[in-house]
Each structure stands twice: as C-alpha cells, then as structure tokens.
Amino acid sequence: MSKQEMRKRLAALSFSEKVKILEKLRDRSLALAGSGLRRKVVGKVGNSREKME
Amino acid sequence: MQADGVIGKYAIGGAVGATLYLEPAATLDVDIFVVLPEVPGSKLLSLTPLYDYLKARGCAVQDEHIVIGDWPVQFLPPTNQLEQEAVAESVETTVQGVPTWVMSAEHLVAIALGTGRSKDHIRIVQFIEQDAVDRNKLQAILERHGLSAKWQRFEQKYLEGAHE
Numbered sequence: 001m002s003k004q005e006m007r008k009r010l011a012a013l014s015f016s017e018k019v020k021i022l023e024k025l026r027d028r029s030l031a032l033a034g035s036g037l038r039r040k041v042v043g044k045v046g047n048s049r050e051k052m053e
Numbered sequence: 054m055q056a057d058g059v060i061g062k063y064a065i066g067g068a069v070g071a072t073l074y075l076e077p078a079a080t081l082d083v084d085i086f087v088v089l090p091e092v093p094g095s096k097l098l099s100l101t102p103l104y105d106y107l108k109a110r111g112c113a114v115q116d117e118h119i120v121i122g123d124w125p126v127q128f129l130p131p132t133n134q135l136e137q138e139a140v141a142e143s144v145e146t147t148v149q150g151v152p153t154w155v156m157s158a159e160h161l162v163a164i165a166l167g168t169g170r171s172k173d174h175i176r177i178v179q180f181i182e183q184d185a186v187d188r189n190k191l192q193a194i195l196e197r198h199g200l201s202a203k204w205q206r207f208e209q210k211y212l213e214g215a216h217e
Contacts, residue, residue, distance in 0.1 A: 010076035011076045011185070015148055016148050016149045022069060025077060028079070
C-alpha cells in the first residue's frame with residue numbers, strides 16, 4: 001500500500017477509531033519525552049543547535 | 054456540563070478537531086472552544102465555574118489544562134468573530150456513541166491561517182492536499198473575516214504546485 005493510500009484509509013476511519021489512534025500516539029509521545037531520547041533544540045529557528053539530552 | 058449550565062455551545066478545534074477530517078496526527082492536548090454563560094451583572098467571562106465543576110468531579114488542573122480522563126484539555130472562550138462562528142456552525146459527530154461537536158474543516162483552516170504557526174501551516178497543507186475542504190465555503194469564510202489577503206500569500210508560498 002502506498003503512503004497516499006494509507007493516508008486516505010486512515011482519514012476515512014470513524015472519529016471514534018481516530019481518537020483511539022490519537023490516544024496511542026499521545027502515549028507514545030509522552031513515553032518518548034519521558035525517556036530522554038528526544039532531541040532538545042537550543043537556539044533560534046534557522047540558527048539552531050541540537051543536542052541530545 | 055451543558056445540561057448543568059456550566060458551558061454553552063462548544064466545539065473541538067485544533068489538532069483533535071482536524072482529525073475528524075484528516076489522518077490522526079500526534080497531539081498532546083485537546084482544544085475545546087466553549088461559549089461561557091454570562092454572569093448576571095458582570096461583563097467578564099470566567100472559566101472558574103467550569104474548572105470548579107470539573108475539579109469537583111476529580112479532574113486535576115495541570116498548567117493551562119484540566120485533565121479529563123487521560124487528556125489534558127484547554128478550554129478557550131472564542132476571542133473573535135471567526136471563532137464564534139466556528140463554534141456556532143460546528144459539526145455534530147460521535148465518539149464511542151457519545152455526541153460531540155467539532156469545528157468544520159473550513160473553519161479549522163481559517164483559524165489555523167489566522168494563528169499562523171508552522172504547525173498550523175502544515176495542517177492547512179494537509180487539508181488542501183487531501184481535498185478535505187470545500188474551497189468555495191473556505192473562500193467565503195476568509196472574505197467574511199478579512200483573511201483573503203493572508204490566504205493569497207499562503208497559497209503563493211505553500212500551495213503553488215500542490216496539485217501538480
């Protein structure tokens with residue numbers, strides 16, 4: 001399945017099914033944020049330096 | 054909350070609102086635009102009764118959010134005519150059988166354009182690329198709320214060639 005087809009398929013899901021996916025994505029984002037693996041951007045946009053936390 | 058008179062009409066906006074029309078994208082909170090009942094003798098609108106109502110039901114306040122279930126929720130009184138219209142003309146849907154209201158795709162795009170952060174621009178492009186907006190309805194909203202010139206600049210910068 002192409003990425004475009006996958007996006008269409010996901011967009012066509014019911015709102016209830018999408019909310020369940022949102023909850024999983026939220027929990028994954030929070031887990032990543034809590035793990036310290038996420039890069040922290042330091043400095044201004046366009047002139048940024050990145051460092052690993 | 055509506056039945057108890059704590060809030061008037063409401064509509065889900067932001068990334069969660071956009072999810073009604075697009076594929077789900079990661080977000081950490083829910084934005085709910087809410088019309089607050091007027092307090093007799095006061096022109097000020099206060100979120101305090103809403104927060105008190107939810108805190109009495111076990112919800113915790115977390116910075117600018119109040120946590121309902123597992124979701125940090127931000128309640129936002131409409132601050133301009135576009136947001137008021139977006140709430141008034143919101144679309145009814147259901148989540149697990151519970152009726153709820155979500156802003157129309159066109160109002161979500163117009164508000165995102167007005168807000169104008171990078172993530173708002175990305176969301177607008179998604180709406181256009183996925184053909185999830187009625188372009189005539191969007192144009193009418195943009196004209197009504199003085200956003201046509203901003204939209205033209207956005208189109209030139211981000212959408213030229215989007216359908217090629």
